[in-house]
Amino acid sequence: MKSFKTYISILRSLKNRPTKYFTFLVIAIVSLFSQAYIHNYNIVYLVMFFLVGIAGASSVFGIRNLHSIRVTLLSHSRFFATKSSEYKLLLANNSDHASYDITIASEEQTKHTKSVESHSSQTVSLQKSFKKRGDATLSKIKISSLFPLPHELKYKYLQIEKKIVIYAKPSGISLFKIYSKDSSFNGEIDEFVEIKKFNQGDNISYIHWVSLAKNNSLMSKKFSFVEENKKLIFEFKTLKGGVEERLSQLTLWVLECEKSAFDFVVILDAMSLDSNEMSINEILEKIAKY
Amino acid sequence: MKFLKKLLNTKAPSSSKLLDIALLLSIIPHLFVMKFFMILYLLIALVFLFKKSKTKIDTTLLMLLGLVLIALSFFNNYNFSDFSKMQFFVSLISSLLIYAVTLQKMTKEINIYLKLSPAFLMILSFFFFNSLTMLLYTISTLFVFTLLNIWSRMDVKLIEVVKITSELFILSLPFVVILFLVFPRISFEKKDFGFRADKYSTSGYDGTMIVSDKEIRLSGKMVMELYFKEKNIAESELYFRGTTLDVQDGLEWKKGAQSKEFHKASQLEHIVKYDITLYPNGRKWIYALDIPIEAISKTRLNSDYTITAKKPVYGIKRYRLSSALSYKLLSNDVSRYLKVDSVKSEKSYEALKSIRELDIQKSQKAQMLLKFFRDQNLSYALKPSGIELEDFTDSFLFEGKNGYCVHFASAFASSARMVGIPSRVVTGFKSSKESMVNNYLIVRALDAHAWVELYLDELGWMRFDPTTTAIKSSNNPQNPQNQLQQKSSFFKEANLRFMYLKYILSSYILDYNRVKQLSILKNLLNDTLYLLKFIFSFLIFIFISFLLYLGIKNSRCRDKIACEMQSLLNILKKYDLKKEDSETMQDFLQRSEKELNISLATISEIYHCLKYAKSDDKFTIKSLKLEIEKFLLNLHN
Numbered sequence: 001m002k003s004f005k006t007y008i009s010i011l012r013s014l015k016n017r018p019t020k021y022f023t024f025l026v027i028a029i030v031s032l033f034s035q036a037y038i039h040n041y042n043i044v045y046l047v048m049f050f051l052v053g054i055a056g057a058s059s060v061f062g063i064r065n066l067h068s069i070r071v072t073l074l075s076h077s078r079f080f081a082t083k084s085s086e087y088k089l090l091l092a093n094n095s096d097h098a099s100y101d102i103t104i105a106s107e108e109q110t111k112h113t114k115s116v117e118s119h120s121s122q123t124v125s126l127q128k129s130f131k132k133r134g135d136a137t138l139s140k141i142k143i144s145s146l147f148p149l150p151h152e153l154k155y156k157y158l159q160i161e162k163k164i165v166i167y168a169k170p171s172g173i174s175l176f177k178i179y180s181k182d183s184s185f186n187g188e189i190d191e192f193v194e195i196k197k198f199n200q201g202d203n204i205s206y207i208h209w210v211s212l213a214k215n216n217s218l219m220s221k222k223f224s225f226v227e228e229n230k231k232l233i234f235e236f237k238t239l240k241g242g243v244e245e246r247l248s249q250l251t252l253w254v255l256e257c258e259k260s261a262f263d264f265v266v267i268l269d270a271m272s273l274d275s276n277e278m279s280i281n282e283i284l285e286k287i288a289k290y
Numbered sequence: 291m292k293f294l295k296k297l298l299n300t301k302a303p304s305s306s307k308l309l310d311i312a313l314l315l316s317i318i319p320h321l322f323v324m325k326f327f328m329i330l331y332l333l334i335a336l337v338f339l340f341k342k343s344k345t346k347i348d349t350t351l352l353m354l355l356g357l358v359l360i361a362l363s364f365f366n367n368y369n370f371s372d373f374s375k376m377q378f379f380v381s382l383i384s385s386l387l388i389y390a391v392t393l394q395k396m397t398k399e400i401n402i403y404l405k406l407s408p409a410f411l412m413i414l415s416f417f418f419f420n421s422l423t424m425l426l427y428t429i430s431t432l433f434v435f436t437l438l439n440i441w442s443r444m445d446v447k448l449i450e451v452v453k454i455t456s457e458l459f460i461l462s463l464p465f466v467v468i469l470f471l472v473f474p475r476i477s478f479e480k481k482d483f484g485f486r487a488d489k490y491s492t493s494g495y496d497g498t499m500i501v502s503d504k505e506i507r508l509s510g511k512m513v514m515e516l517y518f519k520e521k522n523i524a525e526s527e528l529y530f531r532g533t534t535l536d537v538q539d540g541l542e543w544k545k546g547a548q549s550k551e552f553h554k555a556s557q558l559e560h561i562v563k564y565d566i567t568l569y570p571n572g573r574k575w576i577y578a579l580d581i582p583i584e585a586i587s588k589t590r591l592n593s594d595y596t597i598t599a600k601k602p603v604y605g606i607k608r609y610r611l612s613s614a615l616s617y618k619l620l621s622n623d624v625s626r627y628l629k630v631d632s633v634k635s636e637k638s639y640e641a642l643k644s645i646r647e648l649d650i651q652k653s654q655k656a657q658m659l660l661k662f663f664r665d666q667n668l669s670y671a672l673k674p675s676g677i678e679l680e681d682f683t684d685s686f687l688f689e690g691k692n693g694y695c696v697h698f699a700s701a702f703a704s705s706a707r708m709v710g711i712p713s714r715v716v717t718g719f720k721s722s723k724e725s726m727v728n729n730y731l732i733v734r735a736l737d738a739h740a741w742v743e744l745y746l747d748e749l750g751w752m753r754f755d756p757t758t759t760a761i762k763s764s765n766n767p768q769n770p771q772n773q774l775q776q777k778s779s780f781f782k783e784a785n786l787r788f789m790y791l792k793y794i795l796s797s798y799i800l801d802y803n804r805v806k807q808l809s810i811l812k813n814l815l816n817d818t819l820y821l822l823k824f825i826f827s828f829l830i831f832i833f834i835s836f837l838l839y840l841g842i843k844n845s846r847c848r849d850k851i852a853c854e855m856q857s858l859l860n861i862l863k864k865y866d867l868k869k870e871d872s873e874t875m876q877d878f879l880q881r882s883e884k885e886l887n888i889s890l891a892t893i894s895e896i897y898h899c900l901k902y903a904k905s906d907d908k909f910t911i912k913s914l915k916l917e918i919e920k921f922l923l924n925l926h927n
Contacts, residue, residue, distance in 0.1 A: 020402075028409060035416060040475065042800050043425050044416050049469040050432055053462025061458060094869075096856055101443040114445035119852050148440045148454060 010067045014156050016059070022151040025055060055151060062154040065147045068095030069102060069116065071158045073138065074123060078284070080251070081169040084108070084129040087138060089160075092121035101147040130166040133247070133288045138162040167288045172249030175232075175256040176201045192221035201260075232257060232264040236290075243290075250287050254280060298449040306400060308438045309408075313391060315431050316411035320384050323418045325363035328385050331356050335392035349396045356389045380417040387411060408435060421606070422796050433459060453842050460839045464832050475804040499535055499543040499717055499740055501682050501700045505673040511735040512569050513719065514577060515793045518729040519563040525723045527615050529741065529753065530577035530733065532718035534594040536627055541679055543700060543715045546626060553593055553621050553751070558583055558614035567793065567801075568607045574598040577718055577733070579613035580753065586611065595619065608801050619751040627712030627745060630704055637684040638701075639708050646709040652746045655709050656754060663702060663759040666691060670760040695757045699740035702756035712745035720755070724782075727790040850911050851900050858893070858918050861925070888924050893917045 029048055036044035069091065076087030093099050093116040100115045106126045116122055130136050144155035195208045198220040211219040234253050239246040250266055257264045258280045266273040266283060268290060273283045302308075321329065338344070338352050364382060387410055394404045412431060416424075437455040444451060514530075535543035562579060576589055576597040585591035586609055589599050599607070632639040645658045669692045676690035683701045686693055699715045706713035720739035725732045741755040798806075813820040859869055862882055869878040876894055883890040896909045896917055 024406060028413075031413060035413065039417075040803065041416055041420055042470075042802055043420060043428055044413075045473065045475075046425070046466065046470060046799070047412075047416075047428055047432060049466040049473070050429070050459075050462060052469065053465035054432075054436060054458055056465060057458045057461035060461065061454070096853075098446075100446075114443070119856070147443060148458060149436070150439070150443070 010063060014063050014066055014154050016062070016152050016154050019146070019150055019153050021149075025051065025151045055149065058149040059152060059154075061148045062145060062152065064095075064097070065099050066102075066143060066145050066154050066156060068093055068097075069099055069143055070094065071104070071141060071143065071160070073160045073162050076138070076162070076164065078281070079128070079130055079136070079164055079166045081130060081133040081166050083169060084127045086125050086127055089124045089126065089141070090121050091116055091124050093118060095119075099145070099147075101145045103142075103144045105142045105144065133166050133168045135289070136164055136166045138164055165285045165288050167284045168244070168247040168251040168290075170248060170252040170255050172245065172252050175253050175260075194222045195219040196222045232262055233267065234264060235267040236269065237267075247287055247290055251284060254283055254287070298447065298452070300448045302441045302445055302451075305442050306398075308442050309400060309405065312408035312435055312438050313411075315434055316408040316415070317388065319415035319419060319424070319427065320388065320411065323381065324385070325381070327359040327363040328388070331359040331363075332388065332392070334359075335395075339392065339395055344396055344398075349393065352396060353393055356392070360385050360389060376417060380414055384411065384414040387414070420800060422792055422800065425799060456842050457839055460835050460842070463835050467828075467831065470799075470802070471807070471810070475802075475807055498545075499696055499700070499715055501541040501679065501696055503674050503677045503679055506694055512789075513571070513733045513735055513737070514569060515567040515789070516731040516733065517565045517793065517797060518731070521729055523562065523615075523726075527579070528721040528723075528731070529580040529716075529739075529755075530719040530721070531580045531582070531596050531716060532575050532577050533596050534714050534716050534743070536714040538630065538700075538704065540631075541682060541700075543703070553595060553619050555581065555583070555595060555614070555617055555619050557616070557618040559616035561612055561614055563610070563612050565797065566607075566609045566611060567796065568603055568609065570604050570606065572602050572604060574600075574602050576603075576607075576609060576611075578611050579615070580716075580718075581617055581619065582611055582613050584612060618749065621745065621751070624712035624745045627714055628707050628710070630707035632708055634681050635683040635704060635708065636681075637688055638705060641687070642705055642708045652711050652744070653749060653752075655711055656706070656744050656746060656752070659702070659705055659709060659711070660754065660756070660759060662705070663687075663698075663756055666759075668692065668698070668760050670694060670757065695740045698756040698760065699742050702754065703742045706742065706744050714743050714751075716741050716743050716753070725786065727786055730790045730793055732786065732789050732793075851897065851914065854911060854914050854918060855897060858921070861922065886925065888921065890921065893921060 029051055032044050032048040032051070035041065036048060070093075072090040072092065074088040074090050077085045079085045089104065091102070091104065091113070096118050098115050098117045102113050102116060104111045104113075104124050104126065106128055108129065109127045111124050111126060113122060113124070126141070128138065138160045140157045140159050140161075142155055142157055144153055146153055192206075192208075195211060196219065198207060198218040202220045206220045208219040208221050211217055232253075234250055236246055236250060239249055241249070250268075254264070254266065254275075256262075257275065262275075264275045266287065268286060271286060273286055275283065278286075317332075321332075324332070334355060335352060338348055341348065363385060364378070387407060391404065391407050394401065412428070412435075416428075433455060436458060437451050440454055441448070441451045533545060535545055537544045537546040561583065564579065566576070566578075568576060576599055578597050581595040582591060582597050585597060588601075589597050589609070591597055597611075642659075642662070645655055645662065648655065648658075666687050668687070671692040672694055674690060674693040674697060676685075677693060677697070678685040678689070682697075683704050686697050686701045687705075703713040703715050717738075717740045719733050719737040720741070721731055721733050721737050725734070725737070739755075739757070741753060741757070743751045744754055746752050810824075814824060815821075855875070862868075865882075865886065867878075867882045867885060869875070873881075875897060879890040879894045879897075893914070896914045899909050900911065900914060
């Protein structure tokens, strides 16, 4: 009785839907029935009954195949509004039998794996994008399978229920563009000690014109001492454009600063978000929830 | 064995190859009914398909060639009447389907129609064949189709797919059996589209009887199978009536002009009911047990109590007949059964004078005639010698003194007429109990026989078998069946058992119909013992299916280490110790160890060594198993 109740609960947890092959199966059964009924061929009757029996047994196998599959959210990258980001899932099979032909689908992407061995797991990456910044939830994914026969698609929704913050879309003018044009970003310059290959972000006033003239190679002067400003300050209200544009600009700068390991402060109305006091994610979250 | 092992370990081939296997399998039955030009087309198509670089010209060439060869295949059927024949129609459709399949294969594109074509081809083949072989082929093909379908979506070895498919089949079996038994059937007889592949031949019996001095060679070809409703059929009753021959024309016995007068059969007793499965022979005769009492659908009961079908038997036919083993068959006019050429049988005529002139009853004369035959010391021989056909009766009775049933019957019928007893020869089959298992009997071509019927006034037509008067000889056995027995009684017994099994299967599966369905229902409703037997048998069947299913399911243990550990995990689960998804085996075993206060360290060590240091010979699966057993002992103590 207990196993029967378990079976019913498993049955309820899974949904199914006929596929185009189901139509062919129905057509085949009807044709076989006509052939068998008109000509009284017992072989044809047997084939028809086998088709019905196998299709039914296939349903039971399909349920067994899918019900033991579990999904756990492993990690996810930062989600930015309107941009597609990746999250990783652990697809685990804790049953005594392998599961086959598993399709994992989010609203935007589908991944397929031919088998998940018994008592083993696989990592699956999926893409997801959100339209608006702010709070959101990675709610559910769909696990489906056509195993063992494709006339019926068995599927279930697995809840992830992970609350995430969708950061503002990073866009605007690159920090490095402003940095290269504005010498006020840099400190006083002493005599240079050597020349190095010019890199993106280097001040154009550092270009070693002699090398360019002689060797046609773009080189930059390296100074023994450069006094840089201690901290970059990004103030929301001084930026141009609408709220979303300004938030996007701030997000871009925060990310660029993170990449270049610059210290910065974002002044967001009364809030002052210091990179030395808060993590980048916290700063991005404050911007996202503005 | 190596090949099988290699085959079972094969990984899934490409979808295209799987489809090719399915197509090849579904075309097999069509090859047996396919016209020559169609087979030629198929061979040419195979050459084109195996060609490495296929051009558009190849496809066009194959297309044109196919059209021409299909046209030639059905050249003889270009009249509208043939379109009404199902076999022609189905042949044409299957040929066109094969044509389309080969052309599609040339494009290398697998579309849904190509995927479905094996199923279509299989459905079409059902129109041509209806035999146990076809049943076996169909179920095997269905198994392979299911297997290929599953395999196309699994990246595993063949053995795994075979197991899954077997499980599916076993699970579906009870449903198939229930549906087969209870699904409503129609009552009208099945259509017959012929069975061209099964070439019929005469069964050693063709309705006439010509006395010859040539050797007769026995054929083991099956003529018919019978299933009697009761067991107690005496061997002396196993005479199957084919036709009666009443006109002696030299050496040939012929059937005379059919008398309009119907013989009067009366005192019909010991009625026997039986099913006959008659194999194709191209003749109209249906060999009923002597004598049949009524005609059945599409047959005619003749005036001499023989049965003929309305059309020659070109396919396997099944009939349910009733015969009376004891009967009185009377005729009003028997004068035509007395005509005999006594000039060519002077010696016999003279020798039988004493019987002829006696004023006694005909039955007594018949007995004296039998004694006369016995006194001649005639022997049974398949290769008669010393017989002159010019004066056959004299030569057989007084010179050659050997022959087979034809010689005995002809001489006895002539002799009976010479002593004034109306006689006729009956040809058919005489079987023996050696060909019988329980109620099942096989009749073969070598059972073809001729005997004589004498009209004994008030007793009517009585059967006499003069061949029984032959002296027994080891060289020339009286009964041709003995020859088979001499060859190999074991083989014969085994063959008979096999044929019996085949018949039973055929009877209960291929020939299962509404009548049988109603009969089972009637028995279930009226006979409690039958009902109990039925339920018990069905439960046994379900139980065996379930055992088989479990056997296959449990044998599927690819990772032996995981399987061994699973048994441990299952037991620990009973102690509320469940391994979490995020938990490693080591963590779980350590946690369990703390909870139960029993060491699991050795098990953990062996497990991890086996799992991650596979080249390490320190531990084996057996040692893991032993440790688990030790742990379980400690746990129970």
